[in-house]
Every structure is written in C-alpha cells, then in structure tokens.
Amino acid sequence: MQIFFQTLIGGVSLGAVYALVALGFSLVYRTMGLVNFSHGNVVMIGAYMASTFYLTAKLPFALATVIAMAVTGLIGVIIERVLRPLENKDFDLMLIGTIGFGIVLEALATLVWGATGRAVPSPVPAAPLDLFGIKVRTYDLVVLAIAAAATALLMLFLQRTKRGAAMQAVAMDHEAATAVGIHVGRSNAIAFVLGAALAALAGSLVGPLLYVSPTMGGTLGIKGFAGAILGGFGSIPGAIAGGIAIGVLDSFAAGHFQGYSELVTFLVFTILIVIRPTGIFGERTVNRA
C-alpha cells in the first residue's frame, strides 16, 4: 500500500508537470488551431533558464522560475511573430515552421549550455514528509501546489478577464472576433506567451525531478502532447486530466516494467485513444475554416 501511494503521488506530481506542458499545447491550439511542435523544446529552454538563474546566478528557486517564465515567454513572442505572416497563407508551412524552431532551440541550448546536461538539486529538503503514515517526497507536493495554482490562475484569466474572453472568442471564430474589434494576431501572441511561460514553469519544476539536457524537450514534449490528446486536444480541463493520467501511467509503468515503461505507457495511451478518439473532454471539435 505504501509503495502504491508513493508511486501514485510521484505520478501525479510528474503528471502535473505534463499537464502544464499539455496546457501550453492546448492553449495555442485552441487559439490558432496550430500544434506548436517546438513546445517541448521551449520547455527545455525554460528548464535551462531556470536552472541557470538558480544554480549559476544563485537566485532563490521561486525567483529563478519567475524570471525564466518571463524570458521564455519572450521566446514565445518571437516564435509567434516570425510565424505570423504564414498564418493566412500557408498553414502547413507554419506547422513545419514550429518544428524548425524546435530544432533551432535544441541546437542553441547545446551551444550555450553544452550537450551533457545538468542535475538540479531539490530546492526543498530531500527528507520525505510523513502524511497520514505515507512517506511523500516534499518536492512532489511543491510541484503539485504550484501546478495547481498556475492552472487556477490560467482558468481565472480565461474566464474572468476581458482579454481572456477575447482569446476564447478568437479560438471559436476568427471572423466574428475580428468584427467585434479583437486583434486576432495579438490574441495569438498572448496564447504563445502564456504557453511558453507555462512551458518554462514546467521546465523549472521538472529540473529537480529529471535531468536537464538539450534533448529533454523531446520526451517532455511527447508526454505533454500525449496528455493533451488523451484529455481532448484543445480542452483546458482535458489537458490537466490527460497530463496527470500520463504521469500516473508513467509512474506505475516505471515501477513495474522498468526499461519497458515508455512502451507500456504509450501502449495504454494508444489503446485509450482507440477506444475514445476524442479524448476525455473532447466532445466538441474546434472548427477551423
């Protein structure tokens, strides 16, 4: 039972990180109808930024994370700005453009930080916390709390603010959004910035859990992408549920199948998607002209 709960909480915590990655995918997809294939690499850049501010600049972990989110958000602006001229011309090219950006980011990270990667020590004491007789890694709870807070803030922004309503409107109908005076390009840019900032948050949080390296973007991107699909691509609650599901799946698979864990995770994922192709929350299809 003890092992079961530890595995579960570890999985939920890792899943919370995947959920943040999935949120970035879904946010950009909702607003622009675009799958941002560079998103995993943006997570990696965020992880490097945060770990650099934390380890090299010796800033507190929280501050390092916030600065990393801001700087990485700026990268989001650049990606959107460069791709914007393609939006109404060639959508496929735009998609390929995001793949290109991913490759560029990975190469840049290798140039700047080297190919070997780095380990990030946990910002909180490594001693486990005793929760009703179950020993829990303290950092897992920190990750969960921060991911939950970030998600709540994002939901509040989308549902309670004028800008958030406008972003949702753009996601639903470009033409009508334009007619009521919404700047669609700006709305897309905000989606990219938020997605990139969430990616940086995920990267920062995942640093002490995994190993920060230029190639980590591939793994995290795929897991987050799978989470977004499992939840119903484009759905915000879906991204959270899907991300956590993939994390838990991952965690149990790693416990039982070790080397084959990824195979098992994606096998289960594939079966789930075959059973329910729209994902958990994916009844509504996003219309695109």
Place this chain on the structure above:
Amino acid sequence: MTTTAATTADLTTQGQALTVTGLTVQYGGVRAVDGIDFTVEAGQAVGVIGSNGAGKTSTLKALMGLIPRKLTSLQLGDKDLSRVKARDMVRHGIGYVPEGRHVFAGLPVEKNLLLGAYAKPWNAHTRTAVDEVYELFPVLGEMRHRLAGALSGGQQQMLAIGRALMAQPSVLLLDEPSMGLSPKLVGEIARVLQRLSAQGLTMLLVEQNAKLTFDVTSTCLVMENGKVAMTGTSTELSHDSRVRQIYLGL
C-alpha cells in the same frame, strides 16, 4: 455612447450616411463584385437582394475589410474608412452580423453579448446595453447562462444581432439574417429589424429573402453578377413585375 437613461434608443446611436464607390472583389479570375456604388443615408434601412452568387455577401465582407477588395472610397459621415482594418471597423461605428450567425459557440450568451462591446470599456453602460438586448430579445435573457452553441438557429441569429448592437454601431451590416430559419422566426427577425429601423438605426441588409427585405427596408438594390442591376424604393421594387417573378416567385 449616450448617457441618457436606459431606453432601447440607447442601442441605436445617431446614424451617419455610409457611402461606397467603386467596390470591387476579385476571386482569382472571377469578379464577385464589379465596381458597385451605393449610399445608405443616415437613419435609412437599405436592402440588397439577389440570388446566390450575385455578390451580396462578398459586398459586406469587403466593406468590413474581411476579404481583399478594391474601392474608390468608403465613407461614414465625413470619415474616410477606406484604410481602416477589419478589426477596427467596429471602433468607427460599423456593426456586422455575419452570414451563418458565427456566435461564439463555446461561450455563454451573456459573454457573447459582452464581447460585442469588446471595443469599449466594460462598465455600467455595458450592463445597460446587455439589458436592452434582453428587452429586444427576451429569449436571450432567459438563456443568458446557456452556451451559445446550444441555442436554436433563430436564437443564435438574435444573439448575433444583439452582439452587433452592443457596440452601438452607426451602421449595422446584416448578412442573410433569415438564412435557415422557419417562416415564423423570419417574421420575428423582421419585426425586430423594423423596430430598430423605426428607432433610427442605419442599416444595410443583405438578403435572399426579398419579402423580408422589402418589409424592413425603404430602398433596395438588386444585385446580379456582381453589379447593381436595379435600384428603387422597396415599394416600387416589390411591385416590379421582373422582381416579383425572379425574387418573390410570384
């Protein structure tokens, strides 16, 4: 925005004349709209009728700047709107009700209306305007928390009109508000448009339903192959034997 007490007149601001000259829309080698000119006088309701593919929808989309166009001039009152971007048209007083309604399906009715006033600050006036739309379309008030996508076609049309009114436009452009609606609902939409027109709202109504158009507007253009084939008062045109035969099926 007027600061008078909450009356329905609030939704309809003092109109301004809309003047268009030399409007042309080209899709590849096809001229969907071929250099048309027209004026909608302040407070006037003008109709554009024509069969499918006559260039009616293209005319409105081009006016809004939603599709590439060429024009000699586009004026609202004494303002030149020929270089205004589509997203800024509403800030210059052009309200647009798109063909096929285009409500924000995943958002509640009330949020759809609020977004209609996106270009203005959201304050007490916005609230008043929302209530006025509910007064105009009581069914929207009853369904204010429902998702727009869950409404019937007629209700969505009302919502699309209400959303456009939220910006208190000087001119309202309506694209086929009767599309896909039952005769009863078409009658209901007609009554609302008549009421808005009586309140002095300037509007340009593009329709395949000639009867609705004649009921609502005072002047009409008949479009054929991207050109204005006839103009006249709605009464004249509704008695014209050719119009009766082609557009009213009489």
